[in-house]
Amino acid sequence: MKPLGTGDPLRLGPYRLIGVLGAGGMGKVYLGRDSAGHPAAIKVLRPELAHQSNLAQRFVREAHAAQAVQSPGVARVLGAETESGRPWIACEFLAGPxxxxxxxxxxxxxxxxxxxxxxxxxxxxxxxxxxxxxxxxxxxxxxxxxxxxxxxxxxxxxxxxxxxxxxxxxxxxxxxxxxxxxxxxxxxxxxxxxxxxxxxxxxxxxxxxxxxxxxxxxxxxxxxxxxxxxxxxxxxxxxxxxxxxxxxxxxxxxxxxxxxxxxxxxxxxxxxxQHGPLAEDIGGREQEATRLAALPAAGDTQVPGPSRRRLLVALGTGGAVVAASAGTAAWWWLGKDDGGTTAAPKRDPWAAQPLKSYSSDNAPAALWGPVGGLNSDMPMLLPLRETLVVAMADGSIAGLDIRTGREKWRQKDAAAASSAAALDENTFAAADADGAVYGLRGRDRREQWSAPDARAAVVLAGDKQGAYVTTKDGELRAIGTNGKERWTVPLPVKSTVSKPAWATTADGMLVLSGSDGKLAVVDTRDGRKVWDTPKRSSYALPCAVGGGFVYAGGDGLTAYALKGDGKVEWNEDPKGEYIWSAPALDGDLLYAVNDTNLTVRNTGTREIEWTQDATSVALKYPPVIQGNSLWAGTSSSVDPDAMKVYDIAKGRLAWEDRRTSRERDDWTMTAANNRVFVLYTGSLTANPVF
Structure with missing residues (x-):
């Protein structure tokens, strides 16, 4: 919300105006309150439009139309008048998304x-x-x-x-x-x-x-x-x-x-x-709306509290939302000022609070964990909005509360060896030992759809259209969210249950990296192979996909055009005896390890932003980025194993988390909601970021 400016009225009818909620092509919407302190959203037609009869008629018609409806399901019109030649409408103040x-x-x-x-x-x-x-x-x-x-x-x-x-x-x-x-x-x-x-x-x-x-x-x-x-x-x-x-x-x-x-x-x-995260969201917005209505109006005696000048428009930041029947959704948040603070609702109720500082001498304590009993031979960490789906050592899959690590559910008939893939932020696809594929809701594993005849061996990837699986016959198959087969084609890269291909979807394409080291891109509409590459590595090396490009490691760090013929935009040969690692993409910055160096490169200019020592970092897994931190685990051949955490804003090592164990294992990581999930020797922790 913005303070009243030159030309803004101080009062409209019975309402003292507090600030400007928003402005559009036809008018402005103000936050006001009546003599009893009740808030309202007041929409005023712009003065330069007031003389245009068609617009003025539409404005008046809006008020009359809304006033004619007697229903608890609409925002009530509290008043409508014309003042100084400008029509205005006062509407009920609705706090909610x-x-x-x-x-x-x-x-x-x-x-x-x-x-x-x-x-x-x-x-x-x-x-x-x-x-x-x-x-x-x-x-x-x-x-x-x-x-x-x-x-x-x-x-x-x-x-x-x-x-x-x-x-x-x-x-x-x-x-x-x-x-x-x-x-x-x-x-x-x-x-x-x-x-x-x-x-x-x-x-x-x-x-x-x-x-x-x-x-x-x-x-x-x-x-x-x-x-x-x-x-x-x-x-x-x-x-x-x-x-x-x-x-x-x-x-x-x-x-x-x-x-x-x-x-x-x-x-x-x-x-x-009335319950759950949505009710909490609504409650937070109601409190914020009440506080806003109590702010001093222009010309009132100021009281201690946030400065009027600190009422900033912040579209989409998750602050209080007020919707008026005039068709305006006004979003804003209040920043901290000398006179006080405000606690606007979090944009994501499942997100953890980032660290305000860290020590390079000690790794910070985990947010939760360790949680034991996970499958370390065929690990799986699949974060959804409020749930982390994991593979268990007994062959089942389980859903952990992303905030606490508590087990919410376990799907014993699902085959952990068949993996799982997210379809969106709330649902995922998994398969059972018979090859049936199920679309399940993450928070409670409720079945959304099923494909009993899918004959799936491994669930590779998913999107809003459904799941992409390898079949028991060695083919690539797309299953729709209606449970029906969309298409089946020959598998363009090598993939087995024990050594499955890596896959992801982006912009209508399915990108595959096979255990034979080859890449292929398939059109998700019909399974048509768009392009492929010769062998790049000796195993399925994950790629980074974004901005219309596929970034691949291996015998070169290469940028391929995602669509068309997969044109090579640029390539950087490896230095020393080692290949390029699996890369990670964050905006226009590409992170990859070669030889003993972590290199950060601008994908547009190809210029190197900074490098840091990354001796012994494993090359077959991409670094994980969350917040301003980048996480990379050392190879299982190194003793002791270590997790290296880099401060990407400062271009330096933040801390190391060293582990000594009788068992040798690779680090498996993923990240979501300001948490980095780390699996090592069957134990899982959720770690803070900065």
């Missing part, structure tokens, strides 16, 4: 939560339509999750259901992927238009993906009019309830009351906005 933000931060909703949100939104649409209106812009950013449930905001383009569209074809204000075909085509729309949008909203909430996709707006709109929605990830029991909402013909869509009845959650089920 939008549905779009909640899905991005906490992942797709489970079945019960989806039913609760869907039923509540359907009831609100019933109320909106009962007022004789069609909202026409129902979408995740226009739905705010509050402590009392979801609220629909922004009536800026709402119209009476009997009214004609005021725009011609192609000019209607339609959000791509959410407006129905008739709205895209500029035709008259009625209540079924909002039902279509609700179906698209629930698809995103359930799967994390939009129902209609394309490389640009026109492509998305074409899919809405002519294509079929992508509903593969919908829960089977909800598919027949959501799919009809997306019918091309408005006559075939269900009504909101029918949707509300069909989606009604089980009796006694706790609402998603």
């Amino acid at each position: 939008t549905l779009a933000e909640a899905v991005e931060r906490y992942g797709p909703l489970d079945g019960t939560a989806l039913r609760a949100v869907g039923a509540a939104l359907a009831n609100t649409l019933t109320d909106i339509h009962a007022a004789g209106l069609v909202h026409r812009d129902v979408k995740p950013p226009n739905i705010v999750l509050t402590a009392t449930g979801p609220r629909i905001i922004d009536f800026g383009i709402a119209r009476p259901e009997h009214g004609l569209t005021l725009t011609s074809t192609g000019e209607a204000p339609v959000t791509p992927g959410y407006g129905p075909p008739e709205q895209v085509l500029g035709q008259r729309v009625g209540p079924p238009a909002d039902v279509f949008a609700l179906g698209a909203v629930l698809t995103l909430a359930a799967t994390g993906q939009t129902a209609y996709q394309g490389s640009h707006v026109a492509a998305v709109q074409y899919e809405v009019v002519h294509g079929e929605p992508r509903l593969e990830g919908l829960p089977p029991d909800l598919y027949p309830l959501i799919a009809p909402c997306l019918a091309k013909d408005p006559a075939y869509r269900p009504t909101p009351p029918q949707i509300a009845a069909a989606l009604a959650p089980p009796p006694g089920a706790a609402a998603v906005w």
Whole structure:
């Protein structure tokens, strides 16, 4: 939030203004409070637009439309007037994340939560339509999750259901992927238009993906009019309830009351906005909103506390969110000032607090662990949003709480030897000994889908489209999130259960590094091999992928174009008798070890930023980067083993963690949420970063 500036009013109607929440093409939104101290968000049309009758009419229409709806599911309009020739609208102050933000931060909703949100939104649409209106812009950013449930905001383009569209074809204000075909085509729309949008909203909430996709707006709109929605990830029991909402013909869509009845959650089920991380998020934002409303208004006597000048706009930083029915989501955080502090909610509730300082003489204590009993012969560390999926020594896989290391669940029928792969931040794919593949939710291993006939040997990688596996017949197979085979092709690199290929997905491509030392890139749409390389090393050396390039170690440090023919952008030959290690990429900096040196190179200029001694660091595993720290383990042939931690901001060794053990083992590492997870001789620790 910004302080009031020259030209900003000090008062609008009964509201004293405190600051500017945001500004857009049509106007500004202010934070204000009435004489009783109640907060409000006040939207004011820009003075240079007030004389344009069409915009002023739309502004006034927004207020009248929202005031006409009597529903607990919308943000209430508290007042609307014209002052000094400028119309303004005062709206209820809603503290909470939008549905779009909640899905991005906490992942797709489970079945019960989806039913609760869907039923509540359907009831609100019933109320909106009962007022004789069609909202026409129902979408995740226009739905705010509050402590009392979801609220629909922004009536800026709402119209009476009997009214004609005021725009011609192609000019209607339609959000791509959410407006129905008739709205895209500029035709008259009625209540079924909002039902279509609700179906698209629930698809995103359930799967994390939009129902209609394309490389640009026109492509998305074409899919809405002519294509079929992508509903593969919908829960089977909800598919027949959501799919009809997306019918091309408005006559075939269900009504909101029918949707509300069909989606009604089980009796006694706790609402998603009343428990868990989302409820904590909402509670933190409510506290922040209350504190903001208590700030002195311009001209008031100042009291000790944060300076008004320290109210900074911080889009996306995870501070308090206030959404007004005027269609504005204002995000801000308050910095520390001499007069006090504020504790804005964390952007990620699963993240650990970084170290403020460290000593080069001693490694800091682990955040948790050691946790024993893990598989060190075929190790697996797979971090999801709140869970670390690991392979256990008994051949099963388990889910550990990422914050404490406590075992949350164990999947005994899953084959640890078959590995697992993340599909997104919340779900992963695993296989059992019979080759069946399952899509499981990380926090509780709830099955999302299954492919009993996949005949999987090893799960190599995954993305939102599904899993990529090697089969028991030695082929490469793609399994969709509907449990069906998408394609099967010959395996382009060598991979076995004991020595599987390394793989990752990026930008529609599957990158493979085989145990024969060869690389290959496959198109994830159809399995077509895009390009491959001759042997680069004697084992499957992981690559770094980013910015449209594949960076590979081995007999050279090489940058390949990810797409096209895999053109070599540049190559650096190794020095000495050793190959280049598996590299790690952080932004535009590439980290790799050759001979006895850790080298940091700018991928754009190819200039070396800094080097540090990396004697005895293992070459077959990439360094792990988290925060300002880089972690690299020494080879198992070195005694004692050591974990070397580098300060990448200062370009120097931060500390070493030495281990002496009768057993010789490699270090297995991964990182997430300001933690580095280290597995050594079957024991796992979570370590802090700086």
